[in-house]
Amino acid sequence: MSGVEARPPLSREEFIEWVRREGEARYHDHHRYHHLMHDGKLTRVQLQQWVLNRYYYQTRVPIKDAIILSKSEDPAFRRMWIKRIRDHDGEAAGEGGLELWLRLAEGVGLDRAEVASCRSVLPGVRFACDGYVELVRERTLLEAVASSLTEFFSPDLMTRRVLAWEKHYPWISKDTLEYFRSRPPLARQDSMQAIEYVIAHAGTYELQTRCVAALIRKTEILWHLLDSLYAAYVEPGWGPGGARA
Secondary structure, three states: OOHHHHOOOOOHHHHHHHHHHHHHHHOHHHOHHHHHHHOOOOOHHHHHHHHHHHHHHHHHHHHHHHHHHHHOOOHHHHHHHHHHHHHHHOOOOOOHHHHHHHHHHHHOOOOHHHHHHOOOOOHHHHHHHHHHHHHHHHOOHHHHHHHHHHHHOHHHHHHHHHHHHHHHOOOOOHHHHHHHHHHHHHHHHHHHHHHHHHHHHOOOHHHHHHHHHHHHHHHHHHHHHHHHHHHHHOOOOOOOOHHHO
């Protein structure tokens, strides 16, 4: 029996602290691209490209949530989790988080249809976002849910983002930022539901370790997305063609 298998599980408080410690240390708000964004140092093109490329990530979110739904045999869990898909896709056309993101794209001067097509997404961004879907598909239900715990840290980032954009990018209408304003309460609710599920089902230290590993992998995916943007549009500034350009 390995040390991990033999070790007793952490208490609820210890486990939550472990999750928070790992997530806070690795969350992508520490990335240089976000620092530049919040300091008002991104150019118009750099900000636009973040919006355009991040939309591809947004489109993967309801897909990964549908995969998580398909892994569960529990109707109560599925009723809880399906709300996430509705939040992103909306109850009808013209509603939901994806629609708000497209309005954000229009607000920063991008063509809505071009953004929605996802044809201009950087290969590295596509790779990272597709990797998130694969992570959820390949891991257990418990690990897939744990990977969503980055939402613990997003409300603060969203709040700071709104303040920074209003201060540093006055050419963007405040109405355009509705996605960022709408997400914090949803993310808080989603993250609390997810952590309660993880605590209830990670009954061994080995399972707790797997959950933290899934969270760390998710933070790496988010970081890689920003690495791709930074290399293309900041330094060395290869552009969408990469080193071939």
